Amino acid sequence: MKKFLQEFKEFAMRGNMIDMAVGIIIGAAFGKIVSSLVADVIMPPLGLLIGGVDFTDLAITLKRATGDDPAVLLRYGAFLQTVVDFLIVAFAIFLMVKGINSLRRKQADKPAPAAPPAPTAEEKLLTEIRDLLKKETAEEGRNR
Template sequence: MGSFLQEFKNFAIKGNMIDMAVGIVIGTAFNNVISTIVKKIVMPPLSLLTDDVNLSNKKYILRAATDSAEEVAIGYGEFMEVLIDFFIVAFTIFLVIKVINRFKKKSEDPHDKTVETPKDIQLLSNIERLMEEQNSFLKSKSTTSK
């Protein structure tokens, strides 16, 4: 039991759980921002363009409401709003990842001096340079000895 608790403690402290929690909190906040943008900024002009049609109220009625039964309907308008939310979120995430990858590529390029190269990339670059020098030295030594 002690090793299980130690393993969980290592998992939680090493950052995996913290990174995940931060991602979930930011994702939730981001989702609220996007939902508000869609409902309050995107949908009103779209409604004007479609003669004041409010998509969230659009539905296909399967059974009308009566005194004894509630209305049964398929709410396709709300589904369309959720799809618009999804596409805006997906596109935004795509753009953010594209920018992050561009910076990551720049930082991993040891010849690019505009961005500080991480130490591990610097070390690998130095090892690669030393190996190239060693190979060229060995090649020149083998051709001169013949």
């Protein structure tokens, strides 16, 4: 599970075109879910509270239907529903961006790995002795 979350975090932090395309596709599907939430879950009780009104049916007739000419309607109810859709989608995207920014901040706030400790005086001395022995051994090999 930890690896899955790590992979998702890396995916969310990258900004390449494939990731953006995936985001657009998921966003379109999410938009349909939100539209259904607004139209089928939120608006019916809201309409009931204000007198059993279905928001999608709210309209002002600008011109009545005559013969073959259809009526001209100002459908402000459908507009209200679209505004509510937008507000919910905008809020959901805000929460998502806020979460991603939080992940980025946590990643940026991680302390840099500590530098290895400097060698002690004893280690330095042993290193010098080793290097001198190597040099001496190499010189003896050349002299033979």
